[in-house]
Amino acid sequence: MSSSTSTKKGKLQNKLNEFSKELITLDKTLPNNVAEMRQLVFERASEALQAHKLYELIKYEADLGKKKDNPNIDLESLTIIDYSIKILRLAQEKRTESYKTHDVQVSKNVIDHGAVLFVSGSSSRTKKSSTNKNQGIVLEKSDNGKKILTYENSSGRLVTLFDTRVFLGLHKIWELRGKQKKVTFTLHELCETVNIGTTGKDYANVKESLSVLYDTSVVMRNYYIKNKNQRIETTKFHLIQGENKVELKSGENVYAVEQTIVFSDYLQLSLMEGYVSFISLALLEDLQSATAQAIYLKLCGESLNDAGRYEFNVDQLAEIIGLSSNNTKSRNRQLIKQALAELETIKILKSFYFPPRTDKFIMYPSDWFATIARKEEANTLTDVDEIPRLIEGILSRSIIQN
Incomplete structure (x- = not known):
């Protein structure tokens, strides 16, 4: 132990x-x-x-x-x-x-594109590899053969599911702080929000996650603007950027460091438009396998089909949630099946099955999760001119999809 x-x-x-x-x-x-x-x-x-x-x-x-x-x-x-x-x-x-309650809202564009879903990152990143920050990585994600995301990290690190929890914690603080583009917090507040713990090791882990997120930039090729009912290809952008740090002192003693991060225009627009997925931090924390966590997050951004269920191909979901490309299809199928059993146990899913002689699998959500999946958030306007201003700036530098 x-x-x-x-x-x-x-x-x-x-x-x-x-x-x-x-x-x-x-x-x-x-x-x-x-x-x-x-x-x-x-x-x-x-x-x-x-x-x-x-x-x-x-x-x-x-x-x-x-x-x-x-x-x-x-x-x-x-x-x-x-x-x-x-x-x-x-x-x-x-x-x-x-x-x-699903207490966190996150851009559905981020979840749909799998921008922070990398199961393989959760199992492969080590202290040794994370210190090799001179070799960047660039990789692509596809959905049914169509490229949807370019992921780039200047320090050569994939986002882990722990990093994703930190990313979601920033969204929770964003909401508590009045949904402004700039979010100010201390490491203690962020750790408390995500229920990580507040030891020196916990602080170090969260600092590492923030570093990975700062180094991460993406291109989304199917970004949706809700108010325009329009899809675009974005320019390369950072999901968040660190801005400044301020030491909080009592006399000469520094008792905390206040940090400020800035959400990208693309991320802020989705949040302001209410084009969001609703996520429970407690539920995410209680899922024990990284694959189950990633599938849960993916389902939070997924619409039910007309039959009231979810349908995926094994290869399709494996790529979106970032299972290792070194895995065989059989291995990915096994990992997904184990994860679905965990989701069924925790009552996100009512049932699931893999039709024989196909690569497809089908998931039926529980009644309460189906309600969350159908939920939509209205515009969260604090400034009536902010959404049009964001849209104008984004469209001026993006590629419009036909």
Whole structure:
């Protein structure tokens, strides 16, 4: 067990012990409103556990269940375990219910083009390769044989799914800060938003992600302008750019560094027009495989067909979500099938199947996810002239699609 995992488990255990003992005290004192007070403790306890991933809650519940089998366990310890298990189950219910809020909006153009979906990046980037920043990379993505994206990173790094979470966290802060093109934040705020942790190692990982995102530029060949009902090929642009850093001091001590990033015009236009995908950061965090995370993000930007389902070819989806080009079709099919099973378990999908003798597979969304998939956001106008101004600037430097 890693030190970070051990620390998280220790914190979880301490919280459960604290709330369970509070409940035991209520049982002993029996105030007049004991039922109401007990319910409030359960509510506070399940809320306090929301920083933990679903599988951590499930695993710890199973561990406690095994402890109950000890024939030498004393009554108070058994009571603590029983209350802890109830709290864990309530926390799991609250966690899965939070999936339905889909608390982040991101440009549907970014998701449709797979601009931040690289499963292979999540498994291949190492500290050694990330320090070799003199060799840039350029690669293409296609959809059904048609080129849709050119991805370029000046330091030779692919965006990982962790980087994508950081990218989404910036969108959450963008919304909280009033949806302005410039977003100001501290590393602590960004880590808290994405539920990453706030250790020195966590800060270093987020700094690395920001560096990768700053170095990334793209060309989108099927960018959609909602207000014009028009598709264009963009010029090469950075999704975000770092602008400046300001040290926050108390006397001579620097207690935080405030950073400002700027969203590109292309990204800002999609957000302002409401051409967005709705994503749950909690759900994304709870998916354990990078392939499942990438497929979930892709489905958040995908429209259901007339039959109310999603249909893809294995090669088509593998390229969009950035599975390794070194994989065989059989390997990609296996990875996708395993990921779909995870999406079914977590109730994003109602069911899926691979028709025999075809490369196609079909996915049926759960009722609640189908509602999210059909959701559309209205224009988020804070300045009535801003959208026309953005569109005019974008069209002046882009290629119009027929």
